[in-house]
Amino acid sequence: MSEEEIRDEIAAADAVRPEQHDYAIRIRGLVNRFGDVVIHDHLDLDVRSGEILGVVGGSGTGKSVLMRSIVGLQTPAEGEIEVFGTTLATIADEEDSRDLRRRWGVMFQGGALFSTLSVAENIQVPLREYYPRIDQKLLDEIAAYKVEMVGLPPDAGPKFPAELSGGMVKRAGLARALALDPALLFLDEPTAGLDPIGAAKFDELIRELADTMGLTVFLITHDLDTLYATCDRVAVLAEKKVIAVGTIPELLATEHPWIQDYFNGPRGRAAADCNQTHRAG
Numbered sequence: 514m515s516e517e518e519i520r521d522e523i524a525a526a527d528a529v530r531p532e533q534h535d536y537a538i539r540i541r542g543l544v545n546r547f548g549d550v551v552i553h554d555h556l557d558l559d560v561r562s563g564e565i566l567g568v569v570g571g572s573g574t575g576k577s578v579l580m581r582s583i584v585g586l587q588t589p590a591e592g593e594i595e596v597f598g599t600t601l602a603t604i605a606d607e608e609d610s611r612d613l614r615r616r617w618g619v620m621f622q623g624g625a626l627f628s629t630l631s632v633a634e635n636i637q638v639p640l641r642e643y644y645p646r647i648d649q650k651l652l653d654e655i656a657a658y659k660v661e662m663v664g665l666p667p668d669a670g671p672k673f674p675a676e677l678s679g680g681m682v683k684r685a686g687l688a689r690a691l692a693l694d695p696a697l698l699f700l701d702e703p704t705a706g707l708d709p710i711g712a713a714k715f716d717e718l719i720r721e722l723a724d725t726m727g728l729t730v731f732l733i734t735h736d737l738d739t740l741y742a743t744c745d746r747v748a749v750l751a752e753k754k755v756i757a758v759g760t761i762p763e764l765l766a767t768e769h770p771w772i773q774d775y776f777n778g779p780r781g782r783a784a785a786d787c788n789q790t791h792r793a794g
């Protein structure tokens with residue numbers, strides 16, 4: 514692939530320029546059902562460009578289904594989802610759809626690396642898909658750069674997922690989600706299963722990458738420490754809708770019992786205290 518061709522591709526991708534939009538994601542009247550079971554009932558949500566939005570809610574409230582709807586893996590029964598001002602479902606042109614899709618990276622719940630591919634090969638999967646003509650040398654260089662970016666040692670590249678610790682698998686998953694230099698990053702429970710120190714380091718990494726790359730992050734988590742450490746705002750999923758969105762102090766000011774229990778329960782208090790100590794120290 515010539516330098517000129519690569520420039521052309523990048524220019525085409527820039528047609529969906531994130532900085533032109535106040536909102537990275539706008540969801541209106543979203544309905545999702547499986548058979549008779551309603552998961553989302555006219556859900557609305559705005560994700561501002563450049564923010565890290567935490568998404569919380571009880572297990573099974575439909576956080577992962579919401580994320581899958583936004584990235585086009587789950588077709589909603591009703592409603593509109595706009596990403597950078599474009600509605601994915603209405604894009605007729607395959608090229609335009611690809612241009613939009615390559616502006617986001619996804620880290621699925623559980624990590625989901627391909628077990629038969631090395632870390633470097635996993636990172637190269639989206640690159641091969643979207644830039645089929647990139648030569649192997651450049652692919653290797655990009656993979657090595659992403660490995661470094663997420664704080665993995667250089668020798669992690671040729672390793673297989675089974676040879677890595679849980680924390681390293683998470684970082685490798687993040688590296689793959691960042692393969693296409695996305696403007697928008699989706700993370701589904703990224704710190705689940707990590708020890709508290711590993712989780713705190715991962716939180717720091719996400720905050721740092723988001724700040725340096727100007728990313729918008731849609732971050733599903735049960736981890737209260739993650740919410741305090743990384744998120745600009747938090748959206749609460751309950752009763753098949755987003756019942757509240759705001760900063761943690763704003764949410765604490767609402768009366769909703771689930772929100773009060775969540776943030777003011779023993780775990781919520783511990784996370785809040787810990788956060789205050791960090792900030793003071």
Ligand SMILES: Nc1ncnc2c1ncn2[C@@H]1O[C@H](COP(=O)(O)OP(=O)(O)OP(=O)(O)O)[C@@H](O)[C@H]1O
Pocket residue numbers: 547552570571572573574575576577578579622
């Ligand atoms: N493909 C599917 N077919 C049928 N039901 C599904 C499907 N995917 C999800 N569900 C159901 O939708 C509901 C919401 O699932 P989802 O995975 O979004 O929950 P969640 O909020 O991410 O939960 P957790 O916090 O445990 O990850 C669940 O009851 C789940 O069983």
Ligand SMILES: [Mg+2]
Pocket residue numbers: 576577578622701
């Ligand atoms: Mg989930």
